[in-house]
Amino acid sequence: MIAIIYGTRPEFLKVYPIILEAQKRSIELITINTGQHTSMLTEMENLFEFEPSYKLEVQSNQFSNSNLLAKLIDSISEVIKKENIDKIIAQGDTFTVLASSMVAFLEQREFFHVEAGLRTDDIRFPFPEEYNRRVVSLTSKLNFAPTQLSKNNLLKENISEDKIVITGNTIIDLLNHVLKKYEIKIEKGNDVFITAHRRENISENMYSICGAIRELALENPTINFHWSLHPNPKTRDFIFQAFNEIPENIYFIEPLNYVEAVTLMAKSALIISDSGGIQEEAPTLQKRVLILREETERPEVIECGCGVLVGTDKNKIKLEFYKELNVQKNNFSNPFGDGRSSVKILNKI
Numbered sequence: 001m002i003a004i005i006y007g008t009r010p011e012f013l014k015v016y017p018i019i020l021e022a023q024k025r026s027i028e029l030i031t032i033n034t035g036q037h038t039s040m041l042t043e044m045e046n047l048f049e050f051e052p053s054y055k056l057e058v059q060s061n062q063f064s065n066s067n068l069l070a071k072l073i074d075s076i077s078e079v080i081k082k083e084n085i086d087k088i089i090a091q092g093d094t095f096t097v098l099a100s101s102m103v104a105f106l107e108q109r110e111f112f113h114v115e116a117g118l119r120t121d122d123i124r125f126p127f128p129e130e131y132n133r134r135v136v137s138l139t140s141k142l143n144f145a146p147t148q149l150s151k152n153n154l155l156k157e158n159i160s161e162d163k164i165v166i167t168g169n170t171i172i173d174l175l176n177h178v179l180k181k182y183e184i185k186i187e188k189g190n191d192v193f194i195t196a197h198r199r200e201n202i203s204e205n206m207y208s209i210c211g212a213i214r215e216l217a218l219e220n221p222t223i224n225f226h227w228s229l230h231p232n233p234k235t236r237d238f239i240f241q242a243f244n245e246i247p248e249n250i251y252f253i254e255p256l257n258y259v260e261a262v263t264l265m266a267k268s269a270l271i272i273s274d275s276g277g278i279q280e281e282a283p284t285l286q287k288r289v290l291i292l293r294e295e296t297e298r299p300e301v302i303e304c305g306c307g308v309l310v311g312t313d314k315n316k317i318k319l320e321f322y323k324e325l326n327v328q329k330n331n332f333s334n335p336f337g338d339g340r341s342s343v344k345i346l347n348k349i
Contacts, residue, residue, distance in 0.1 A: 002029050002349070003085040005076065007036030007058070007096030009044050010277055013258060014091045014115065016048060017173035021342040030083050034058050034072055034096045040231060040255060047257045054079055065095070065128060072099035080107060087349065091115050091170070093129035097136055105139040112349055115169060116143035117150030118276075118297040125295075126200060144345050146280075146336050147300050167344040168337020171280050176339040178262055179284075186286055189267040190223055192216075196292055197230035198274040202238055205312035209292055210242030212317035213272070217247040225250045226264060270325050272317070282306050283334035288324045290317060300335035 004019060006012045012033070022029050033041065035057035045052065056075045058068065076099055080088070090100040091114035104111035113136050123130050137143055137159055145151040146169040154164050178184065196209055217225050229236055229252055239252075246252075256264065265271060265285050271278060274292040279301040282289040289301070290310045301307035308324060310317045 001083060001085050002027065002087045002089065003032055003080065003083065004029060005032045005034065005088060005090045005096060005100045007034035007041070007072070008092075008094055009037060009040045011090070011092050011094060011096065012041055012044055013174055013277070014170045015089065016050065017170045017177065017342040018089065018114070018345055019050070020177075021346050025346065027346070030054070030079070030085060032056065032076065032079055034075065034099075036068070036072070036094060036096050043255075043257060047259065069095050069099055072096060073103055076100055077103045077107065080104075080109065085109060087112065089114060089345075089349070093118070093133040093136075095128070095132065098132040101136040101139060110141040111136075111139060112142050112144065112345075113137065113140040114144045114345065115146055116140065117145040117147075117152075117154045117164070119150075119153040120295050120297050126198065130297075142348060144341075144348075146341070149300060165344070165348050167348075168339075168341040169280050170337075170341045170345070171277055172284060172334060172337040172339045173342050174258075175262065175281050175284055178259055179266075182259055182263070184259075184263050184266050186266045188269055191264070191268045192223060192225045193265050193268040193271045193273075194225060194227040195230070195273045195275050195278065196227075196239075197232060197235050198293065201274055201292060201312060202232070202235050206235070206238040207242045208312045208314050209317065210239060212314040212321075213250065214243060214247060215314070216318060216321055217250045221247075221249055223249060223269070226268075227252050228256050228261065228264075229254060231255055270321070272321070279307055280334075280336045283332035283336070286330040286332055288327060288330060290320055290324065292317075298336075304332055304335050306330070306332045 004015050006015050031052040032054045033052040036059055058071045058075050087110045088100055088104045089112045090097040101111045120130055143164045144167045151164050151166055271287050271289040279298045283306045289307045291307050294311045308320050310320050
């Protein structure tokens with residue numbers, strides 16, 4: 001029996017194509033939603049009319065990171081034993097994937113890591129994701145690397161080559177599915193799409209980001225800046241504290257479901273974001289993205305000319321904004337895959 005485990009919205013989006021492919025093949029699955037991020041995740045499941053086999057709801061505002069990890073291990077272990085699961089699939093770098101891999105190792109089950117091999121040079125950055133994904137690689141039966149660079153990262157860490165398979169990234173499978181199903185056209189409009197939510201930016205960095213966006217909006221009154229907010233109240237507090245006056249062409253919007261977000265990005269002139277997922281999606285959408293981070297574990301997006309690291313320096317954000325906005329035509333080949341990652345993953349398992 002195979003279990004697919006996820007606990008956050010990005011994880012669900014990236015394992016959902018695997019679930020669809022498994023259903024096509026009539027593979028018997030147990031799907032486990034750990035509830036690490038409950039509200040946004042349930043919204044996304046509802047969008048795709050999906051009901052998991054289990055909803056564990058492990059999250060609590062009272063939990064420390066250690067509490068959360070312990071609860072995840074205990075809850076996942078209980079289901080794995082009850083259902084007699086012998087194969088576990090999980091994606092990414094959250095505590096859900098770390099706990100899943102630890103349970104698999106301790107209970108002697110096979111663990112398959114989707115989106116393996118992403119790395120920065122600092123195990124503490126991003127925290128705790130970099131630690132999580134390095135640990136997970138150690139005991140995975142197979143590491144499904146999205147790109148050659150990801151594979152190289154794993155080889156440097158002495159992960160055996162026969163435990164690494166390059167598959168591309170499953171988010172491209174989902175993106176192609178959504179573009180086709182909802183007939184979303186990719187065109188260059190007059191809007192800029194913005195997100196900012198990463199832990200390292202919920203600080204003074206957010207004031208600098210907001211300062212850059214405010215000045216750009218004032219300097220470009222004919223451009224609409226659509227800022228998709230994150231549900232984290234701390235993130236919102238920093239953003240709204242930074243704007244003593246909001247220009248009329250900045251629109252703060254509530255968290256979007258995946259189809260809404262793709263629709264907005266598909267018609268934007270430019271994207272400004274610290275999201276990892278958006279870095280993967282942007283080449284398919286033929287959009288340049290200013291990356292609000294000092295480094296990225298997805299350098300392929302920079303190498304293909306689609307992404308630019310701008311960090312949180314106000315002047316650099318503005319400088320690159322004007323350079324990228326004036327590029328007349330984009331022609332990117334997505335380095336993160338051809339949309340058949342789920343097929344490759346299930347074939348190998």
